[in-house]
Amino acid sequence: MKEIREAFFLLSLFGAFAQECPDADLGEDCKDICRVEFTRCRLLCESDYCLSICEREYEIRKNACPCEIDCPLGCESCENKICPEIIIDPCADLENCETFVDNRQISPSFNNTIAEIYGEKRFRISAEVYCNEIPGFDESDQSTKSWRNIVHVNTGQNHAVPGDRYFALFLHLNGTMKIVGPLKEGYQNMAAFWTTGCTTEEWNTYGVQQIEKNGTLELSLSIDDEVLGTFDVEPKDAFSGKLFVNVANKYHSPADFFPVRNFYHQTFQ
Numbered sequence: 001m002k003e004i005r006e007a008f009f010l011l012s013l014f015g016a017f018a019q020e021c022p023d024a025d026l027g028e029d030c031k032d033i034c035r036v037e038f039t040r041c042r043l044l045c046e047s048d049y050c051l052s053i054c055e056r057e058y059e060i061r062k063n064a065c066p067c068e069i070d071c072p073l074g075c076e077s078c079e080n081k082i083c084p085e086i087i088i089d090p091c092a093d094l095e096n097c098e099t100f101v102d103n104r105q106i107s108p109s110f111n112n113t114i115a116e117i118y119g120e121k122r123f124r125i126s127a128e129v130y131c132n133e134i135p136g137f138d139e140s141d142q143s144t145k146s147w148r149n150i151v152h153v154n155t156g157q158n159h160a161v162p163g164d165r166y167f168a169l170f171l172h173l174n175g176t177m178k179i180v181g182p183l184k185e186g187y188q189n190m191a192a193f194w195t196t197g198c199t200t201e202e203w204n205t206y207g208v209q210q211i212e213k214n215g216t217l218e219l220s221l222s223i224d225d226e227v228l229g230t231f232d233v234e235p236k237d238a239f240s241g242k243l244f245v246n247v248a249n250k251y252h253s254p255a256d257f258f259p260v261r262n263f264y265h266q267t268f269q
């Protein structure tokens, strides 16, 4: 009788546990996928040895599903690809730092202002861009029409006044990415820019920062952690003031096929 009670206790404990697993639906979807893969695997077999490999793979994969043996807490501390990717807030533990759209992914759309900020002389701003396949590009069209905007932090105008290119990312449909930062004595448009690439099917990080360096300010443009270009800026020429954060702007067509995430701005004293 004692054993039966104990077994019953364990069963109900297990039942309660199974119910409480927070990602039970994803767990079921995951197991469905495993079963489909198992069936496909078996169909390709011609020997018992092959079948046993399919079975073993099935066990391993099923156990790695949310709410199964390897992932008892559902998607928490579970690396199964069915689980949503965990994004760490880039502003976590940083002072004077703001993450836009709560750190979520957003697709650029025309004239979309997502925030208003105060730009400072010393700052860092950065966004991750997922580079998908670029839809149709006509090789003969190298015109400005082929530039698409992804993000543009501006004073409300296009390029005539300082600060209008505090930060911008443009994609040319031939695959070139342009990073832009504010520079009063810039080449054009009161801006410094650098062209670089975009690794397909990956998140690429593009950033601009302006910090103290050797008694003056240094503006730098970077991709991932690689600095592409630096520019010296006299503190008196550096921009500070109110800015609009656009994903994307109202002057170009948006690169709506390149989602953005982890877009943040930090200022320094």
Ligand SMILES: *[C@@H]1O[C@H](CO)[C@@H](O)[C@H](O)[C@H]1NC(C)=O
Residues within 6 Å of the ligand: 111, 113, 250
């Ligand atoms: C952009 O949006 C603002 C309001 O959000 C609107 O006043 C303005 O007319 C829009 N501009 C264009 C070119 O659509």
Ligand SMILES: *[C@@H]1O[C@H](CO)[C@@H](O)[C@H](O)[C@H]1NC(C)=O
Residues within 6 Å of the ligand: 142, 143, 172, 174, 175, 176
């Ligand atoms: C893409 O077009 C831009 C603008 O004309 C040009 O500067 C760049 O070199 C081109 N890149 C490639 C890879 O063709």
Ligand SMILES: *[C@@H]1O[C@H](CO)[C@@H](O)[C@H](O)[C@H]1NC(C)=O
Residues within 6 Å of the ligand: 214
């Ligand atoms: C720092 O600035 C001084 C004077 O402007 C210059 O002579 C020196 O080379 C600079 N040092 C570095 C490391 O850039």
